[in-house]
Every structure is written in structure tokens, then in C-alpha cells.
Amino acid sequence: MMDVCLFGVGLIGRVHAGNLARHPKVRLRYVVDPNREAAAKVAAATGAEIADTETVMNDPAVKMVFIASATRTHADLAMAAAAKGKAIFCEKPIDLDLKRTDECLAAVAKAGVPFQIGFNRRFDPSFRALKERLDGGEIGAVEQVIITSRDPEPETEEALAGGGGVFREMTIHDFDMARNMLGEEPVELFATGSSLVAPQYKKLGDYDTAMFILRTASGRQCHINNSVRAAYGYDQRIEVHGADGMLQAGNRLPTSVEMYGGKGISRDKPYYFFVERYAESYAAEIDHFITCVETGRKPAVTASDGRKAMILCEAALASARSGRFEPVQL
Known part of the structure; x- marks a missing residue:
């Protein structure tokens, strides 16, 4: 069973949290969100621990990150995760600026980690x-x-x-x-x-x-x-x-x-x-990504x-x- 972290516990983050908590091949180890009250509710419902970004990135047991936080944070979190060799699932868009998007994609490619975009x-x-x-x-x-x-x-x-x-x-x-x-x-x-x-x-x-x-x-x-x-x-x-x-x-x-x-x-x-x-599609995209990380296959998206x-x-x-x-x- 692989440890994973979820960034962002807004509406779509809560959907992902439920699917991750129910998945038999991963453990939702951490949730990260500046809204501590919202994070606490998701942590209590899933058994996850509230953490900060530094803790997550420095924990070698965390093999995957799921980025469902505010759009402005996506690229930074993806690049930080890539630098630590963690597989990345990221909600769209990667960034609102194409130049910034390209910087992020270059960092991911250099690290050679799996990356799936959330086109559910x-x-x-x-x-x-x-x-x-x-x-x-x-x-x-x-x-x-x-x-x-x-x-x-x-x-x-x-x-x-x-x-x-x-x-x-x-x-x-x-x-x-x-x-x-x-x-x-x-x-x-x-x-x-x-x-x-x-x-x-x-x-x-x-x-x-x-x-x-x-x-x-x-x-x-x-x-x-x-x-x-x-x-x-x-x-x-x-x-x-x-x-x-x-x-x-x-x-x-x-x-x-x-x-x-x-x-x-x-x-x-x-x-x-x-x-x-789209309840079924959200569960299916998460399962697809986890399977790709486990088997070494390239994500379909x-x-x-x-x-x-x-x-x-x-x-x-x-x-x-x-x-x-x-x-x-x-």
C-alpha cells in the first residue's frame, strides 16, 4: 500500500479524498490546506493527518501527490513534488500562464515522474x-x-x-x-x-x-x-x-x-x-493513475x-x- 498526499480540500478535493480513502492500494497519509477547519474535517473522515508542504515533500514514504488546491499553487507544488521524485496527479489547469506551464512541464520531464492531468x-x-x-x-x-x-x-x-x-x-x-x-x-x-x-x-x-x-x-x-x-x-x-x-x-x-x-x-x-x-469518472481517473504508478505505465491523459x-x-x-x-x- 502506497502513501499519498492530497493538496486542497475544497469541493473537488473532498471528492478525491473520498476516492483515495476507499482505494485498496493507497493510504491517504496527509492532507494539506490553509483552511485548517476544512482540513480537519477531511482528516477526521479519512484517517489522514494534517500536514504542511515541507513535511509532505520530505517524507520519502509519500509516493504520490494529488493537487486539487487553488490554481495559482498547482505549478509550484508539481515542481516541488517532481524534484522529490513523487508521482503527480494535478487538477486543471496546470497554470494560467503558458510560460509557467512550460517551466512546470520541463521540471516534470527532467525528473521523469508520472504526471496525470485531471480531465475526468x-x-x-x-x-x-x-x-x-x-x-x-x-x-x-x-x-x-x-x-x-x-x-x-x-x-x-x-x-x-x-x-x-x-x-x-x-x-x-x-x-x-x-x-x-x-x-x-x-x-x-x-x-x-x-x-x-x-x-x-x-x-x-x-x-x-x-x-x-x-x-x-x-x-x-x-x-x-x-x-x-x-x-x-x-x-x-x-x-x-x-x-x-x-x-x-x-x-x-x-x-x-x-x-x-x-x-x-x-x-x-x-x-x-x-x-x-461525474462521480464514476472521478473514481476511475484516480484508479487509472494509481494503476499507472504501480505498473509503470504512462497515464492516458x-x-x-x-x-x-x-x-x-x-x-x-x-x-x-x-x-x-x-x-x-x-
């Missing part, structure tokens, strides 16, 4: 099954990918101010899925954004409603639509159209029960938010994938400002 949607059972059938040639050559990603409600102004904006925090997942499904790298991107939902987005110079078009060198296309408001729940759908047919993965519902009556037919709304919707998604985020921001397609070099 690749591990969603439905999305993964779609990808496997796509790769199996079931619908022939890909022509179009359509990704719908809508949150049920907007972020608070405080949360927005501490992040990197909707494109870097929300759409980055969709850009990764676009790359994964297209089968070719995008070479140009168009983005348009509006502030239609909540005033805090406009106040911070951000968007709460956006659409994107990605195009590859061969002409394959991807359309992504984002919104921070969906009255019916967390809307997560993917459609891939090919030469011989179409594959779709729809929303996940709490139950499959449907009611048929004189006034119509009804069923459950989609899960309300990402913690419930690497630091390079995180970097490429960030390049698409930057191109999208530039396009939203310029009103033109922007070139992309991945």
Missing part, C-alpha cells in the same frame, strides 16, 4: 464507450463533433475572481474532449462570448454564455456551446457525426423511471451538478494534454476579442 471526462463510462466505438470505426471517418456543456447556475463573484475565467476553468474540459473525439488536432478556432446570465461575469470582463468552432487541417469540425445557466440541471452531451452514422452520449439521470399520463410523459431531470454527474487545452483556451480568448478565427499550433 475522458473516464466517464458513456463518453469512454463512445470513444471506443468511434475508434472501432463504427461510424466511419469523423466529420463533426458537437459538445454541449451547461452549468445549472452561475459562479459567485468571489469564486470567479479567484479563478482563471470561464474559458480556462469550464471550457478547458470541452477543448480536451474536442481533441479526443476529433482524432486530429485543431488548427484554427473561433469563439464568441456574451454576458447574459449574471452581472458578475461582465463586471470581471468574463463571459457566461459562449460558442466555439474548432477546425482541423482536413476540415473536421467541432462546435462547443457553454452556458452557466440551465434550469433543468447539469447539461452534458456529446454527439459525433461520421461518414457512416452518428454516436451520441446524453445526460445522466438519477433514475430511469418515466411516468406516462394524460398530460404527458415525464422523467427525472439530469443530475444537478458535476459531483453527482498527460501534462501535454493539459498544455494543449490551455493553448486552445488562449486562442479562444483572443478570438472572442478579435471576432476572427485564430490559428492554433499544438
